[in-house]
Amino acid sequence: MKKKNRLQLDDNGKLKHFLTIEGLNRQMLIDILDTAESFTSVTEQNIKKVPLLRGKTIVNLFFEASTRTRTTFELAAKRLSADVLNINIQASATAKGETLLDMLRNFEAMHCDMFVVRHADSGAAHFIAQHAAPHISVINAGDGQHAHPTQAMLDMFTIRREKGEFHRLNVAIVGDIRHSRVARSQIHALSMLGVEDIRIIAPKTLIPTEPDTFGVHVYHDLREGLRDVDVVIMLRLQKERMSGGSLPSEHEYFQLYGLTEEKLALAKPDVIVMHPGPVNRGVEIDSAVADGPRSVILQQVSHGIAVRMAVMSMAMQSHLRDAPGGQR
Amino acid sequence: MEIEIKNGRVIDPANAIDDNQSLFISDGKIVAFGRAPAGFTANDTIDAKGQIICPGLVDLRAHLREPGAEHKGTIASETRAAARGGITTLCCPPDTNPIIDTPAVVELIQRHAKSAGFARVVPLGALTQKLEGNAITEMHALKKAGCVGVSNAMRPIGSTLILRRAMEYAATHDLTVFIHAEDTALSDNGCVHEGAVGSRLGLPGIPIAAETVAVAATLALVEETGARVHFSMVSSKRALQKISRAKFEGQPVTCDVSAHHLHLTEIDLLGFNSQCHVRPPLRTQRDMEGLRKGIADGVVAAICSDHQPHEADAKLAPFGATESGISALETLLPLALRVVDDGILTISQMINSLTHQPAAILGVEAGTLSIGQRADICIFDPERYWTLDGYSMLSRGHNTPFLNWEMKGEVTRTLLGGKTVYECE
Numbered sequence: 001m002k003k004k005n006r007l008q009l010d011d012n013g014k015l016k017h018f019l020t021i022e023g024l025n026r027q028m029l030i031d032i033l034d035t036a037e038s039f040t041s042v043t044e045q046n047i048k049k050v051p052l053l054r055g056k057t058i059v060n061l062f063f064e065a066s067t068r069t070r071t072t073f074e075l076a077a078k079r080l081s082a083d084v085l086n087i088n089i090q091a092s093a094t095a096k097g098e099t100l101l102d103m104l105r106n107f108e109a110m111h112c113d114m115f116v117v118r119h120a121d122s123g124a125a126h127f128i129a130q131h132a133a134p135h136i137s138v139i140n141a142g143d144g145q146h147a148h149p150t151q152a153m154l155d156m157f158t159i160r161r162e163k164g165e166f167h168r169l170n171v172a173i174v175g176d177i178r179h180s181r182v183a184r185s186q187i188h189a190l191s192m193l194g195v196e197d198i199r200i201i202a203p204k205t206l207i208p209t210e211p212d213t214f215g216v217h218v219y220h221d222l223r224e225g226l227r228d229v230d231v232v233i234m235l236r237l238q239k240e241r242m243s244g245g246s247l248p249s250e251h252e253y254f255q256l257y258g259l260t261e262e263k264l265a266l267a268k269p270d271v272i273v274m275h276p277g278p279v280n281r282g283v284e285i286d287s288a289v290a291d292g293p294r295s296v297i298l299q300q301v302s303h304g305i306a307v308r309m310a311v312m313s314m315a316m317q318s319h320l321r322d323a324p325g326g327q328r
Numbered sequence: 329m330e331i332e333i334k335n336g337r338v339i340d341p342a343n344a345i346d347d348n349q350s351l352f353i354s355d356g357k358i359v360a361f362g363r364a365p366a367g368f369t370a371n372d373t374i375d376a377k378g379q380i381i382c383p384g385l386v387d388l389r390a391h392l393r394e395p396g397a398e399h400k401g402t403i404a405s406e407t408r409a410a411a412r413g414g415i416t417t418l419c420c421p422p423d424t425n426p427i428i429d430t431p432a433v434v435e436l437i438q439r440h441a442k443s444a445g446f447a448r449v450v451p452l453g454a455l456t457q458k459l460e461g462n463a464i465t466e467m468h469a470l471k472k473a474g475c476v477g478v479s480n481a482m483r484p485i486g487s488t489l490i491l492r493r494a495m496e497y498a499a500t501h502d503l504t505v506f507i508h509a510e511d512t513a514l515s516d517n518g519c520v521h522e523g524a525v526g527s528r529l530g531l532p533g534i535p536i537a538a539e540t541v542a543v544a545a546t547l548a549l550v551e552e553t554g555a556r557v558h559f560s561m562v563s564s565k566r567a568l569q570k571i572s573r574a575k576f577e578g579q580p581v582t583c584d585v586s587a588h589h590l591h592l593t594e595i596d597l598l599g600f601n602s603q604c605h606v607r608p609p610l611r612t613q614r615d616m617e618g619l620r621k622g623i624a625d626g627v628v629a630a631i632c633s634d635h636q637p638h639e640a641d642a643k644l645a646p647f648g649a650t651e652s653g654i655s656a657l658e659t660l661l662p663l664a665l666r667v668v669d670d671g672i673l674t675i676s677q678m679i680n681s682l683t684h685q686p687a688a689i690l691g692v693e694a695g696t697l698s699i700g701q702r703a704d705i706c707i708f709d710p711e712r713y714w715t716l717d718g719y720s721m722l723s724r725g726h727n728t729p730f731l732n733w734e735m736k737g738e739v740t741r742t743l744l745g746g747k748t749v750y751e752c753e
Contacts, residue, residue, distance in 0.1 A: 007599070022528075101644055121646035122530040123600035131644070144648070146530030181530055209533060213524040 007129055016318045017129040017138040018311050020147040021188035029192055033157050035310035036303070042079060043305055052313050053082035056113045060086045061103075061128075062141070063119040068277050068301060069141050069151070073116050076308035085112070100124070101131060108133050114316065115139070122146035122181075137315040139308075145179050151276055152185035154307040156193060158300050159231055162272050167194035170268075172225050174201040174257060175235030175284055176246075178208045182276045183235060187214050201225035202257065205246040222257050226266045234259055234275045237284050250283050260286045264294065272296045329371055330354045331746060332364065336376025336707065340383060341680035342696035351381060353703040356746035360699065376707050379740060382679045384416025384704030386686040386695045388584050389560055390635035390657060392418070392449065393724075395436060396425025401637040401724040403437065406657065407446035409723035411750035413633075413657040414706030414739040416447050417687065417694045421506075422454040423481035429454035429465045431473035438474055446749050448704075450692055452479040452506055455494050461486035464494045467501050476690045477558070479506035482607060488545055495555035504556045504689065509542035509567060510534075510608065519648045521563075521609040525594040531647060534609050536564045543567045547574050550581060558689055559583035561634055563608035565618025572627040582689050584630040585619045587663040588654055592616075592729060602643045602650040603729035606634070620672045623681055630686035631678075633660040637725020655725035659716060661708060662735035669736065675710070703746040712738040 008023055010016040015028065042050050058077045062070055070086065077084045089103075107115070114137045117125045122144030129138040142148040156166075163169060171190055177183040177200045190198050191214075200211060201219045211218050219225030226232065241247045264271065273285075273295045281287045290297060331353040338361065339346045345361070352360040352368055359365055390410065393401035410418055420437065422428035428437070428451050441449035453470030455478045457463045467478055478498050485491045498505045515534040520526040522533025543559065547570060550557050562568050562583045574581050588606060593613050596604045604610055622628040636653025643650050661682070668678045687695030694704055714735050718726040742750040 099641065099645065119646065121648045123648070124646040126600045127646045143646075144530050145532075184528070184530060209522050209527040210524040211527075213528065 007126065010318045014318045015311075015314045018149055018315055019125045019129055019138065019140045021149050021152055021185050021192065024192070026192050026194070029153070029156065029189060032153055032307070032310050032314065033160055035314060036153075036157050036306040039306040039309045042309070043302070048079050049081055050079065051081045053077070053080040053316055056082045056316060057111065058082045058084050058114045058116060058312070059107055059112045060084065060116045061089065061107075061118070062087065063089045063124070064142070065090065066118055066141070068304070069118065072301065072304040073141060073308050076305050076312060079305070080309055080313055100127070104128060104132060108136065112136065114312065116141050118142045120144055137318070139311060139315060142181055145181050145184070147185045148181040149185045150304070150308050150311055151182050152189040153311065154300055154304040155186055155233065155274060155276070156189050157303045157307050158274060158296055159272070161299075161303070162296060163230060166190070167196065169195050169231060170197040170199070170229040171195050171231040171233065172199040172201055172229045173233045173235065174222065174225070174259065176206045176237055176241060177202055177235065178206045179238065180235050186233060187216060191215050199225050199229070203247070206241070222263060223266055226263060229267045230271060232259065232264070232267060232271060232273050234273065234285050236276065236278060237280055254283055258282070258284055258286060259289050261288050261292065264289055274300060277301070329356070329746060330368055331372045331374065332370040333374045333376050333381055333705070333707065336379045336381040338381045338697065339676055339679050340697040341676050342383075342684035343698060345697065346676055351697065353746045356703055358697055358699055358701050358703050374707070374741065378711070379707050379709050380675070381705060381707050383683040383695050383697050384706050384742065384744065385414050385661065385682045386417040386690065386692075387415045387635070387657070387660065388419050388630050388632040388686045388689065389586070390418045390420055390633055391637070391653070392420050393637060394424065394440065395433070399639050400642070403440040403449065404444035404446070405722070405724045406635070406637060407441060407444050407449065409657045409721070411446040411742045411744070412722050412739060413660050414708060414742050415633075415657060415660065416704035416706070416742065416744050417450065417690075417692060418447055419450050419452060419476065419690055421479055421481045422452050423459060423483065427454050427459050428452065428475070429457055429459070429470070431469050434470065434473040434475055445744070447744060448694070450474065450476045450690060452477045454478065455480040455498070455505065456485065456490065459483040461490060464490070464497050467497055467503055471501055471503055475503070476692060477504040477506050479508070479560075482508050482510070484512040488549065491546070492549050492553060495549055495553045495557070499553055499555040504558050504691070506558045506560050507542070507546050508560050509539050509546060509562070511538045511541040514538035514541060519605060519609070519652070520597055521594045521611045523594050523612055525597050529597065529600065531597075536566055536611070539564050539567045539608060540570060543570050547571075547579065547581065550574070550579050554580070556580040561586045561589070561608055561632065562619065562628070563589055563611050563615065565615045568618055568622045568627060572622070572625075575627060582629045583627070584632045584686070585622070585628050586634040587631050587656060587660050588634070588729070590616065590620055590631070590667055591663055596729065600647045601729060602645070602647050603654070603727060603731075605643075605647060605650050605652045606654060607652040620667060623667070624673055624677065629681065629689060631660070631664050631681045632686070633657050635723070637723050638727045640726070643727050653727070654729065655721070655723045655727050657723055658721060659728065659730050659735065661706075661739060662737045663730070665710060665737040703743055705743040706739060707741040708737055708739045710737045712736070714738050
């Protein structure tokens with residue numbers, strides 16, 4: 001754990017890379033949320049730009065397909081006045097025989113300042129942060145089944161906006177928690193911010209090994225788990241869970257774990273429904289709920305921009321501080 | 329050539345010797361203890377004051393990478409590292425390239441080992457052709473060429489029927505079957521122990537059941553076939569319990585554990601440390617303690633290095649994409665000594681598990697200091713502290729999670745057939 005701490009933070013204890021929620025602390029998460037709050041006005045004004053990262057080059061290194069995350073990172077970077085390069089690699093470069101490390105060195109040679117990384121291997125962002133030149137910041141945009149910390153922070157931002165506080169909330173996460181980097185990061189963030197009742201709801205095939213170590217309550221019955229919750233987070237169900245023997249069919253899954261208005265009625269009346277997207281309508285969530293009055297799914301997307309602006313500017317600040325003469 | 333090794337503490341568990349006395353070598357053989365035999369004039373005298381003299385270590389599992397992966401290691405480079413580790417006999421698994429499924433490959437390995445001259449190499453032959461798990465090999469020919477057992481290395485065996493036939497055929501030729509117990513369907517491309525840490529890091533897990541299911545299936549076939557089976561690198565307490573029960577029932581089974589499984593657990597993976605990427609995976613504290621206790625109880629016969637040298641690039645990738653294995657020859661003895669320091673084993677038990685017992689499993693004449701025996705000897709200073717660093721490592725692979733660890737106990741001299749093959753400054 002210590003190692004991670006050192007890797008993510010600079011000598012002053014400030015954010016240098018943003019790889020996982022683990023190893024950070026409550027105050028840092030609140031700082032991120034507060035900074036994001038200050039950026040929301042930027043995204044709402046007529047000229048949607050601030051000059052904070054002018055002259056900086058940010059590379060979106062996406063080894064896995066993504067629309068939402070990549071686009072919001074790109075928008076966030078542009079609103080901070082940075083130059084953005086989008087690189088979609090999707091395993092083709094490794095097919096050419098180039099290693100991840102070689103590719104990294106090439107981008108370093110182009111004088112980039114920040115890598116936003118999405119990769120199918122857990123630990124990929126850590127690996128890149130460990131081997132990148134010291135002036136480069138790394139932001140994890142999702143690594144394997146490990147972490148997706150900016151998604152978790154935009155979810156926390158949404159919850160805070162809707163609910164105000166964290167500590168009295170009951171939060172349920174429903175779906176494929178075992179294979180979900182989003183769920184892992186959400187659980188760490190929720191517990192760090194003081195949520196005492198975090199529930200995970202899924203059949204045993206989709207519950208992670210030793211869930212107790214995450215400090216969550218496990219439910220296999222959706223109705224039971226939804227009772228009195230303030231926040232429901234639905235996860236996207238990957239189709240390969242059916243072929244892999246984790247689930248029998250989409251039909252049975254929807255019957256047992258799909259969120260419908262009837263099941264949602266068991267939660268608190270002011271419950272909010274969240275989903276990191278993309279949504280499988282009729283698999284994990286009914287359209288009536290996804291588009292209904294309790295849904296904040298689209299707000300999550302807008303908040304994604306402000307939260308990513310916050311994380312990028314904070315991580316870059318650390319380097320501006322460290323660099324001799326303030327710039328590099 | 330006549331050599332006297334004097335002033336040292338001689339420990340030879342096979343002969344129940346633990347005594348301060350001199351040892352006399354003539355023509356590469358051990359000829360006497362205590363008093364020099366008549367007519368003995370030492371050409372060379374080795375002063376082993378404050379040191380332990382024991383049989384040269386016998387390692388049940390070391391990948392030498394030759395033939396096929398010489399960029400990771402060669403028979404010469406790795407046996408030289410073995411000599412530094414006090415190891416004089418190494419058993420190499422058949423997953424070289426080409427695979428050890430014909431006498432020609434056996435001969436090549438032995439010729440290269442002999443010309444390097446640092447240690448004896450005894451190969452395991454492939455259990456199935458090309459290790460594909462479908463058809464059994466010419467075990468009789470492999471045995472005649474010098475294979476001391478048969479194994480499918482880490483590769484899966486097509487079906488339990490093939491395994492049964494292979495075991496029957498191996499038993500026909502009185503060959504021990506070395507099993508890496510892993511049900512690959514259950515391990516499902518996992519790369520770490522399926523437990524709290526793997527779950528947290530989002531790394532796909534190998535459940536303990538992958539090991540216990542394979543152990544249980546193999547044990548059922550041992551009952552059926554009477555084949556002699558050795559389980560390599562047992563990693564879980566539960567698998568060990570099953571083996572222990574079978575031994576108690578008198579089944580012809582033995583097992584070993586690797587030295588790193590006695591010191592590392594899943595916790596060491598935190599931070600995605602690829603140097604701790606090993607197969608079978610590092611498991612829990614409870615498992616580690618179970619394995620340690622297993623040696624003390626005699627269920628585990630031997631500690632092996634499971635040496636797997638790699639080039640640096642093999643470990644430079646996100647965790648799941650790295651190759652598994654540790655360069656381990658040079659740390660085998662100090663890591664075993666650490667278990668003695670922790671009060672789990674006596675020094676004699678520890679040496680037994682590194683000498684006589686593994687030699688017995690291989691059925692080779694080694695691992696003892698009996699009169700008339702070849703003088704394969706390890707001399708080490710049990711109190712000397714040293715730090716493992718990449719510069720001084722002799723193995724071509726510097727991939728080890730123990731880099732910069734302070735080790736206690738260092739080999740000062742290794743003799744192979746009475747000839748000094750390693751000497752520490």
